[in-house]
Amino acid sequence: MSAPPAVRPAAAPLTGWPDLETLQQAVLAGAFGLDPRSVRISTAFATSQAVRHDGRSGGYRNEVLSLRLGAAVGSCAAEPGALPPEAVTDAVGADVASLLAHPLPVVRTAALDAYLMHRLPHTPAHGARPLPLAAGTSLEKSRARARAVVELLAPRVPAGGRVLVVGVVNSLLEALRSSGLTYVPCDLKGGMTEWGEAVVRDAAGAVEGCDAVLASGMTLGNGTFGPLRALAAARGLPLVLFAQTGSAVLPRFLGAGVHAVCAEPYPFFWLDGGPGTLYRYGGAPGVGRHDGSGR
Known part of the structure; x- marks a missing residue:
């Protein structure tokens, strides 16, 4: 044969x-x-x-x-x-x-x-940096992922800076607090955070005064990714994404308005208590930093 x-x-x-x-x-x-x-x-x-x-x-x-x-x-x-x-x-x-x-x-x-x-699987040849996610409870793994995401974001934001968070995840808000950052929670569903903070629905109306945008991959599936990327680019704000939805898609926009991505393909942390892997894309600010000009 x-x-x-x-x-x-x-x-x-x-x-x-x-x-x-x-x-x-x-x-x-x-x-x-x-x-x-x-x-x-x-x-x-x-x-x-x-x-x-x-x-x-x-x-x-x-x-x-x-x-x-x-x-x-x-x-x-x-x-x-x-x-x-x-x-x-x-x-x-x-x-x-x-x-x-x-x-x-x-x-x-x-x-x-x-x-x-x-x-283009998540390998170093395609720009990915693997990060082991330890076994644990659902909350332990949620917090570990949140820390990995905020580690991508924090160097791009001034001390005490304000982050527009699109797609509210309480563990991410908690990790931002621990890093000394403030935030504006935004989600199409509205509602309240774990700490009783009102969740706004309109990203364009909430971005004023923010130093960065942190957004969920769900924006890709609900059609809001394009407008959100344009909004961040128009204001010169770094855009960092955490992606279960479109984990292999969103890294392709690095250098075109997207500064970093924390990608988490299936199976997601909430499905299994065992160890897993996150994949982070995007260099540290000042080291091969993308300027948003694209190709």
């Missing part, structure tokens, strides 16, 4: 993509060395989860669509109750190119993430 043909290495730039649409068109054109029409999703699944950490007064819910392409899993979160059953059934056996044209943004995002995870 003859050996399978070698896969051409990715020729497209790793980073600096100007927008999601351009990146997606490059994927469709085969710029990453594999025609998305030639590969199919073998497995699709939805994860519905509820969390209330010990010692916390409230909890939260997650729903995530995950698609498997070869050894890679791409994921996109959705608001609880917003993920229809056909999001899973439509994806099974479908080629990636057709899913990139799916009417549901959550499917398009998960498909793009699966494809890029397949072509």
